[in-house]
Amino acid sequence: MKVIRYALYAIIALVILAVAAVAIAVAVINPNDYKPQIEATVEKQTNLDLILQGDIGWSFIPLGLELNQVEATLEGKRLVALEQLIAQIDFWSLITMSPQVDTFLLNGLDAQLEVNKQGEGNWTRIMPENTDESSAADEPEKPAATEGISEQVKGGDTLNFNVKNVEISNARVHYNDLSTGQSVILEDFAVTASNITLGSEFPLDIRFKVETTQPQFAVDGSISANLIAGKALNEFAMSGLKAVFDMTGEPFNGQSVTAKMSGSLKANLDNETASLNDFTASLADLKLSTNLSVKGFGDKPALNGQLEISQFSLKQLLSDLGQPAIETTDQDVLKTIALSTNLGGKPGNLALNDLQITLDDTTFNGGGSYNLSNGGLVFNLQGDKLNADRYLPPASEKGNATASEAETSIAQTGSESLPETDLLPLETLRSLLLDIDFGLGELIVSNLTIKEIKASTTAKDGLLKVDEFSGKLYEGSFGANVTIDARGDNPNWNLRSSVKNVQTLPLLTQLAEIDILSGGANLELAVDTNGNRISALRNNANGEINFNLAEGQFRKINLTHMACQGIAMVNQDSLTTADWGDTTPFNDMRGTLKIDGNTLNNTNLVAALAGMRLEGNGTVDLVQSGIDYELGLRIVGEIHKDNACRVTEYVQNVVIPVECRGNFTEDPAGLCSFDGSRFRDTLKDIAANAARAKAKEELDRAKAKAEKKVDKAKQKAKDKIDDKLQEKLGEEGDKVKDALKGLFK
Secondary structure, X not given: OHHHHHHHHHHHHHHHHHHXXXXXXXXXXXXXXXXXXXXXXXXXXXXXXXXXXXXXXXEOOOEEEEEEXXXXXXXXXXXXXXXXXXXXXXXXXXXXXXXXXEEEEEEOOEEEEEEOOOOOEHHHHOOOOOHHHHXXXXXXXXXXXXXXXXXXXXXXXXXXXXXXXXXXXXXXXXXXXXXXXXXXXXXXXXXXXXXXXXXXXXXXXXXXXXXXEOOEEEEEEEEEEEEEEOXXXXXXXXXXXXXXXXXXXXXXXXXXXXXXXEEEEEEEOXXXXXXXXEEEEEEOOEEEEEEEEEEOOOOOOEEEEEEEEEEEOHHHHHHHOOOOOOOOOOOOOOOOEEEEEEEEOOOOEEEEXXXXXXXXXXXXXXXXXXXOOOOOEEEEEEEEEEEHHHHOOOOOHHHHHHHHHHHHHHHHHOOOOOOOOOOOOHHHHHHOEEEEEEEEEEEEEOOEEEEEEEEEEEEEOOEEEEXXXXXXXXXXXXXXXXXXXXXXXXXXXXEEEEXXXXXXXXXXXXXXXXXXXXXXXXXXXXXXXEOOOHHHHHHOOEEEEEEEEEEEEEEOXXXXXXXXXXXXXXXXXXXXXXXXXXXXXXXXXXXXXXXXXXXXXXXXXXXXXXOEEEEEEEEEEOOOOEEEEEEEEEEOOOOOOOHHHOOOOOOOOOEEEEEEEEEOOOOHHHOEEEOHHHHHHHHHHHHHHHHHHHHHHHHHHHHHHHHHHHHHHHHHHHHHHHHHHHHHHOHHHHHHHHHHHHHHO
């Protein structure tokens, strides 16, 4: 027992002697006396010139060091300076072998970091050249001081880390890159934290200002939160987060914009779990909120939670952000936008369930998923009603005139003056993996009203397929499928479409303000082309369009009037009808358009008109927006009650020529007219008909004369027989005569 008692006495004595030695050293030794040696040592070991302008102070309880007005220069320029540094450790915590930082204070830090035109930073020149290599060669490898800590953390052991107070104030860092011209200034940087102990909650406050020159941009930020770090540094939590960032500069065109964040966060590195609770982030009036949990920090995390973007006005947001306004035909659109969804899915797969998107008075519902490993996107979205025309830029007289001039220029030159760009980003398209289904109850676009839209699209390895695109349009329906093969540098396009009983008058009127045709159209379209620019697709187009209109009208064109003009000339008469109307009804108009680049060839146009049959052929030039048709009105019956338009044997089955030429986007009434140049052929047909009629008349006259002679001979023979029988038979002869009458009838 005495040995133990003496050993304890010895230890206490050593501790007292150590404390006394430290106290005497602090009291006796003046560190300012060693400034020259300290400066010389730094200059010898580095390329820095150290200037200790202020006092160096010691403290005993707590044990600490204080530096004032320190500056280090590099190549004659300031690299770093500070007004004050105080680092103190609780003395008694050293005695108990549980070190605790009492105070760490850093005030007035000023760092000047610069990159020269060769891309070299000045901080890389602090140490003399080859110093690191020689030191590494001369000194044996030593274990890192942090290896023990790392092993403790890996093993799940706890660390004893305590800091009573941390304060950084008035710090400034200036970064200047001469190779790019970029300059970044961090100033008024301040950090305060107290009672930092692993396993316990402590407050943290950060404030700063950042300015950049490219672009000119400034942020005034503040962050406050309560933090917890587990003793094994494997668990972290943040609560009471409040972050505010006031921004201004070129990105916002001088506007002041505020961004905010709040909420709490938890993470466990061992379990690889993390969660966001009541987290919100806002930018101007755009606000996002979520509750989200994550399991797995690798390439296949599993997510679960909710995400919501509160209702906001996109127009107001752009105004608040200093961005150009979106001009729309309807000024009241883009003012009500919102999104909400549940997040989930299997590991490595992000699923959006119960997705709802609001765009003004349109609502979309559905869901989808995104595969994190292969980028596969699966989506199903169904909407109710959308008027896309409301979102188009407003029309203006100047804009219309400019567009008209541009169209005229294109029509004259056959090409646009502006250089073309590729339609599809081929590399991006080849990387897509899509399976998207989309539906919309009603869509109004370009004045067209389309209902019950269904679309199904897939993409894989550069092969994009629109397997279905269908809907109902103006009392009819349509369906189409498209394949784009982008696996090569010159993508191939295949389009197949079917249209059934779509009314052409409202379609053409609302789509292109063309009202020359009415009736229910039936189309079968098959087009193949290749290229990645509009001009190439049009030039390389090949296919055909089969069309049929069961009943309809040519509007602002009266083909009956044109036919009667020709008939009246034949009849050498004048038409007396004043009002002919401006339409031509027809039945069963059909034909085939052969697509050859920008030209549509039609060789079999036929239609049934009142007393006529329309026949013709022609071409449509899509570049010039022109048509060139030669039509014929074959007379097959009575066509009009005007006496001058009476159908005689001379005009029966004759073709009255009509030509239709011009720009079909202009006044349709001027497109078609009586074709006098081809009427010569009609006159030949009329002459042939007249010759045939005269020959028939002469034949009929000769036949009638011959029949008259035969009848006269029959009557003479009959009378002669009657006389002879009467003479010979008397009364009996009358009976015989009556019986023989039928022989000569």
